[in-house]
Amino acid sequence: MSDYFRQNAVKTSFANSESWIMLSSIEQQIKQKIERVGTPLKDWDIRINYGIKTGFNNAFIIDGTKRKELMDMDPKSEEIIRPILRGRDIQKYYKDFSDLYIINVHNGIKSKNLQPIKIDDYPAIKRHLDVFYKELAKRSDKGITPYNLRNCDYLYDFNQNKIIYPNMTKFLPFVYDDGQFLTNQKCYIITGNNIEYLTAFFNSSLFKYCFRDNFPELQGGTRELSKIFFDKIKILQVSEEINSSFKNLITKLQQFKRKGIKTKEIEVEIDHHIFKLYDLTVEEINEIGFIEIQ
Template identity: 25%
Template sequence: LRGRDIKRYEYEWANLWIIATFPSRHYDIESYPAVKNYLLSIGIERLEQTGETHIVNGKKIKARKKTCNEWFETQDSISYWEDFSKPKIVWKIIGNQMAFAYDTNNYVMNNACYIMTGNHLDYLLAVLNSQAITWYSYVTNMNKTGVGDVQVGGQNIATFPMPPYDANKIELVELAELANSITNKNINLPFIDSKIESLVSMVYGFTSEETNFLHSFVSSLRKSI
């Protein structure tokens, strides 16, 4: 998935594939002749991890930095590779709108995305996509691009003021259930979204005036995009 593929509560896969030869998987490249031939077409001089410089057709070709990995493997060990196969929240790092989705289909992300694994992801998804978090992101000193897009990295998510999940609080449980229901393509998203916003306001203890302000702020923001 790329950043542009991720929307609020959903994503659209563009039928793109990535060769993810993580060293920790210990692949035997001979078992994947099509992959091997494709990589060799790029030039083994470029892919080998020796740090050396080669002369190919009269041109200098710099190999990748020296490591102990095989020529067809990624340079870094990518110890978190198993997280791609776990249920996870995915989001684009840079965008004019906050957009978080839930993935259970083992997609791998490119470097324009972040992933989050762990517990209570349905609940977190609902809060992250809420007007409250959108407002917080735009009015705090969150990193922004020159055109005003927000940059939401993992370190930013860690600072979001999100109430911890408590299974004894019915509104938190209902938030999780509502977010989970959005995976059903036949649901009425505007209706569910409205219910989620009402519950989020309740969780944060917003007054009706504060809730109306958030709605007005985010509505104006989305219209301007």
């Protein structure tokens, strides 16, 4: 054993106190190649934020049946009832909508001159929330009234095209959303430039190969995908033209998902487009392969 270590040992220097992982020579070669041409996500023109925290989901999150009931009682209710996704609803490239909605009694945004929702303008919703009034009043994170949600300065970001991903996950799934879904606190959203390309990159085999271990592993192989870990990841920036080409592939892939058509062929195609961007060799591509976390 001692002879083996003497023959195969490699000297390594550590320039700072950040966490580190053990990599083979080819793993180091690939990761260094990727990071050498990449820009840390903290320097991209993107924003990463967590989902809506209600303080009492039983009152604010409703199913489709309750939504219809409230809208039948008062059609105006539809104005502040929005579809919502949870962490468990996020799959690779696909959102598994569970017919759940959030009553978005937002607290306004002063910087954008958006006024808080006045609950008296929505009598059917007020009657629904009144059932939970004691619990609503106890919340430490309520808005200007017990009916209002806490402040959310990035509320408009949910209306933009965005990436949604769960905050804790074994499978590292990312979905591109152009449907103005809101999310609960079990998700993060990414808005900004070139998010179609980023969706493809985050779902790619290259991302899983190089960066899965950048996220702390919790019990059962689950990873914590907090913003502080994403900020340090270095990714190659691309042109609008390249971003558009990835958007076309993602649109096609999501159409297949909705129809129940297998998408591995498109996913492999996306992988190879990304490999080409990074000018990976045949040896490096074969080393990475197609990674599907089970």
